[in-house]
Amino acid sequence: MAASSIRVLVCTSCRAGEDAHTRPGALLMDALRARLDERNLDIAVEPVDCLAVCKRPATVAFAGAGKWTYVIGDLDGVAHVDELIDSARSFAATDNGIVAWQDRPPCFRKGVVSRTPPAS
Amino acid sequence: MAASSIRVLVCTSCRAGEDAHTRPGALLMDALRARLDERNLDIAVEPVDCLAVCKRPATVAFAGAGKWTYVIGDLDGVAHVDELIDSARSFAATDNGIVAWQDRPPCFRKGVVSRTPPAS
Numbered sequence: 001m002a003a004s005s006i007r008v009l010v011c012t013s014c015r016a017g018e019d020a021h022t023r024p025g026a027l028l029m030d031a032l033r034a035r036l037d038e039r040n041l042d043i044a045v046e047p048v049d050c051l052a053v054c055k056r057p058a059t060v061a062f063a064g065a066g067k068w069t070y071v072i073g074d075l076d077g078v079a080h081v082d083e084l085i086d087s088a089r090s091f092a093a094t095d096n097g098i099v100a101w102q103d104r105p106p107c108f109r110k111g112v113v114s115r116t117p118p119a120s
Numbered sequence: 121m122a123a124s125s126i127r128v129l130v131c132t133s134c135r136a137g138e139d140a141h142t143r144p145g146a147l148l149m150d151a152l153r154a155r156l157d158e159r160n161l162d163i164a165v166e167p168v169d170c171l172a173v174c175k176r177p178a179t180v181a182f183a184g185a186g187k188w189t190y191v192i193g194d195l196d197g198v199a200h201v202d203e204l205i206d207s208a209r210s211f212a213a214t215d216n217g218i219v220a221w222q223d224r225p226p227c228f229r230k231g232v233v234s235r236t237p238p239a240s
Contacts, residue, residue: 009237052190052235061236069189070172071234114191114234115172116181117129 006064006092008032008043008084013050014057024058028077028084035081043088053113062088067097071113080107126184126212128152128163128204133170134177144178148197148204155201163208173233182208187217191233200227 010029015022025047032045053059056073063069070091075084083105090103097118099108130149135142145167152165173179176193183189190211195204203225210223217238219228 007240046240048237050235052232059234061234063236063239065239069236071191071236112172114179114181115170116183116189116191116236117168119183119185120127120166 006043006062006067006088008045008088009048009051009061009063010045011049011051011053011057011059011061012047014054014059024075024077025060028058028060028075028081031077031081032084035085039085041085041089043085043092056111056113059113060084062091062097064092064097066118067091067094068115068117069097070099070108070115072108072111073113074111075107083107126163126182126187126208128165128208129168129171129181129183130165131169131171131173131177131179131181132167134174134179144195144197145180148178148180148195148201151197151201152204155205159205161205161209163205163212176231176233179233180204182211182217184212184217186238187211187214188235188237190217190219190228190235192228192231193233194231195227203227 010025012025014025051059053073058075059073061069061071086105087108090099130145132145134145171179173193178195179193181189181191206225207228210219
């Protein structure tokens with residue numbers, strides 16, 4: 001599986017509600033990278049400055065050449081780390097980025113904010 | 121302005137609330153095309169099967185090579201047609217797709233669902 005050909009883009013801009021200091025996206029990014037290392041998986045995780053989903057932090061996007069791009073929100077930097085990695089692996093395993101319902105962990109089923117098609 | 125190099129992708133899947141027959145996206149797409157013709161503007165408007173923003177119809181995406189992709193919802197097929205065309209023109213006029221606040225008509229300011237970066 002060419003997992004390394006996709007990118008998990010983590011919005012590091014969002015704040016946690018009224019708490020101006022906690023950045024749930026930055027925490028999620030660190031947790032993802034640490035867990036990928038533990039699981040010996042090679043998936044690119046990159047910070048991105050604002051996915052414009054400010055009301056549903058933490059938020060990530062799955063992107064890859066020739067694939068639909070998914071934006072997923074309502075993510076918890078602890079509870080959803082493994083689910084999110086499994087979601088990214090399902091995404092990587094598709095040809096066009098469209099992941100069948102049965103291959104979506106709960107955080108992917110519940111958190112989709114939008115999806116957009118690849119360049120034509 | 122290379123307006124023709126961008127694409128306005130209109131989600132034609134959404135239904136209007138409980139009304140299973142009305143497709144606000146399809147109506148919006150037709151209205152956009154008609155108005156572009158009246159204004160003698162060349163911007164590609166394409167249907168897309170589900171942008172996964174089902175709760176905020178009608179929904180469109182602005183996309184273009186090397187640009188951020190914006191998803192915009194809460195669009196009315198009558199009230200927002202000219203605003204949306206002006207939004208698309210602002211998007212087309214940028215190098216990277218990021219439209220300054222002062223260049224965003226109201227429907228663009230209020231309706232952003234998400235944005236995602238161009239392929240790296």
